[in-house]
Amino acid sequence: MSKNVSSVTSLNDTAFYKNQYRIALRNCGIIDPENIDEYIAYDGYKALIKAYSSMTPQEVIDVIKASGLRGRGGGGFPTGTKWQFTKNSVGDKKFVCCNADEGDPGAFMDRAVMEGDPHAVIEAMTIAGYAIGADQGYVYIRAEYPLAVKRLQIAINQAKEYGLLGKNILNTGYNFDLEIRLGSGAFVCGEETALMNSIEGKRGEPRPRPPFPAVKGLFAKPTVLNNVETYANIAQIILNGAEWFSSMGTVKSKGTKVFALGGKIVNTGLVEIPMGTTLRTIIEEIGGGIPGGKKFKAAQTGGPSGGCIPPEHFDIEIDYDNLIAIGSMMGSGGLIVMDEDNCMVDIAKFFLEFTQEESCGKCTPCRIGTQRLLEYLEKITSGNADMQDLEDMESLCYYIKDNALCGLGQTAPNPVLSTMRYFKDEYLAHVRDKKCPAGVCKKLLKFIITDACKGCTLCAKKCPVGAISGTVKNVHTIDQAKCIKCGVCMESCKFSAIIKG
């Protein structure tokens, strides 16, 4: 047992947690997600009862509107306005859907909510059903989240047992039923119209808008679709009021946002911070800085649809509009930190590979355009591009943004455009000098043994392809034709005599 108990810092006082404020993640890790009683003990279903017993559907919508809550799935559309549109639409049947098809690489906040606090989603969807006049809801979850599926199903069953879901909820006469639909691993099914196609049993691909889901959504009926994190805020807003929520954040972005912090950072994981927190606070305080004393190069937000934030915007207050103004976006909240060892062209290529593979293939700009875009990037990273290619690539980016059918295609060029905007010199180095400054692009990479070599022969022994030759106590050389650029020689050299060239 420790002798000095007072020196142990409370969890909430640690740098990681002290700048966080948890609304969406409020119960995660605190309650047993498979026990409805624990959710109820933490004010669970109180908001639903409040809505049913003391608020009209319009009042519910007014509160959500006044709170300033915007969609947490990426688009940032005002949630209350969306509900209002759906309420105003005429339809014999309406639906409430939840987008739990979290697909951005590295983002897992929705998963955390569903695995840690599934009732929060159920309660919010039931409230939404009351607000817009729907008695049926669907949660569309990616099948790669088996635990989330399991816990949500348990929660649905328990809520039904308790009379909080299903027919005549709490004897109010209101009905709301909820079903789970599993996604089969298509990123594009996170796009709202593709998601609805998929629930309907059709190929998951977007359909043109208008008509918007609020008018003609699932099964051609008026439909509200929000993502998990958005729903996770609803009950708290109803309970604590619009003013409480809107007191947090910036002028146009209220409340908190969960980010999945990753990449070259000491503390990784989910962080929920008030809107308007600076990137510097997130990286230096919450994230604990960059490991190994390396230099910060960029933060990537918004996943494959987003962009990179360069050091000159290190003090930007993170909210929807600020991010868009500098060429990135909130997205679902992925935040990947990059340091000097990252090649920005390579980063752009990584995201393009992802969007190209995940394109549904319906429209030309996305199906073929992103493929050609990727080919330009491959040309650049292999040292075969010229300045004309760079220019053509840029105009292809703007073409795709203007012409693609859905959000996935329209935003696919963002990683390229934003890296070109802030890291043009890296592109030029690849194109003009045929060099990758970060030493990432293998085809442009060369390992060189400098005069610092003591001739210890270790590198020659370690080289898996026998590309290094030299005699003891003499400077060694690398046969570039044989070298496979694995970097083992550089790692093994005790004299730092091997450098990337």
Place this chain on the structure above:
Amino acid sequence: MINLKINGKAISVADGTTVLEAAKQAGVKIPTLCYLKDINAIGACRVCVVEVKGARSLVASCVYPASEGMEVITDSQKVLDSRKTTVELILSDHERKCLSCVRSQNCELQALSKELGCDETKFKGAVNEFPLDETTPYLIRDNNKCILCRRCVAACRDYQSVAVIGPNARGFDTHIGTSFEKDLKDIPCVGCGQCITVCPTGALRERDETDGVLAALNDPTKYVVMATAPAVRVAIGEEFGLPLGTNAEGKMVASMKMLGADKVFDVNFTADLTIMEEGYEFLGRVQNGGVLPMLTSCSPAWIKFIEHYYPELIPNLSSCKSPQQMFGAVIKTWFAEKNGIDPKNIVMVSVMPCVAKKFEKGRPDQSAAGVPDIDYVITTRELARLIKRKGILFNELADAEFDNPLGVGSGAGLIFGVTGGVMEAALRTVKEVLEGKPLEKLNFTDVRGLAGIKEATYNVAGIDVKVAVASGLANAKKLMDKINAGEADYHFIEIMSCPGGCVNGGGQPIKTAFVRNNIDYRALRSKAIYDTDEAMTLRKSHENPIVKELYATYFGEPNSHKAHHILHTSYVKRGKY
């Protein structure tokens, strides 16, 4: 009404009008590629993009509704550049073997790339390579030329309710395919060829048999008989620039004679024969309590449809061979015997508005003389190709007449080419024969027209006969479902697979989307058929003198044992997958 501006010009359009349609009303043609009115408004290709003031990006005009106060620009630099880039991207993943492509000069992609000033080599990079599906006798599916417009998918699903093709895979690998990438021969495709007629490129085409026909025509040991279906004559002229709705029978016959056929006959003759056989079969079923409603059996894609999707209704199908198969059967039996020709040396070439006929000729139980009734089936398009290859100046030819004796067909046989025609032809004969007095009115107008499903009740010799007519298999499906649900009390149902009937068959000249969207070409072709029928004196199948002769000297009477052996067939149950 909605008021909007197109390129600065004010215009009022009806509610629900798309920007594409509004532009047309304003005198502006916006180019399209994937759009096909009524069945394929999906905004996929992005060729029809326009600028709408206030919109975040360009919008696809084919799916974008016009709204009050909207300001649309269809011809800005940005729009024109975007369309050009879109088509250049499509071309970058298109097998550009345009010189020899069957659709060269009738290819919407080719026309568009010229119109938009495209450079087909602008984008370099990976090109998808797909194996051809050549597993059926009727269709070649060449995904290397496919541009993913999905018009074929829509036609298969919406016209035919068959839906055996759709997009597979994702990203750059996306392609149109079958379930589990099976061969076309192993799936319940009915072979109607509607997918071919909506394809803007050469990705879908008939299995061309012209080489075989040419070889036969040049083989002195072969006796080549060519015979044309009713609907061919009202469409073939389009391939030579004649206006839609021209009956070019005389020039068609003249050109076939110049091709070198030994005899040029008319399948209208066996349409008349079908009426005799089918009419008597129907009477037999009514009088003897047979299976009703009786379903017509002329349309081979329809037969395959029943066999795949409604095998329980096979007993309802008339056992009559189709007019094509009856024709080949008569040629290789009666005609061969009469002229002392060994049926093995006869090459029977059938000219059809249909690709399913290419499948039909290979069906079992279609070899009356021990050799296949039909040797080659060429479509209207292939006939035009043959005529062009032989250097025949179609439009310059003087009209010629079909050869005797099997060139004689009635107006009733002719109207087999349009939806409702088989029913009307049957009614003309059945009513007159049963009532024993000349018909006062020959035109049964209730079963005419391009409506998908038509119903009528006619009093025939004191009995109310309830009939239904459907064209397009999606409409046929509705009737079959009614029968299965016990909600149909029809006696006789005519089905043609293609919407509008054979005039719109899968083997007919291909019309661009612009024509399909703006001109009712089916009605024009149909009108040419009805006008010709109206002007004929021989308008009833049972009055065809050669049909009479055939019964008197060869078959005895309709449905005789011999007629059954030669003119009737059987069906098989086919699975779905």
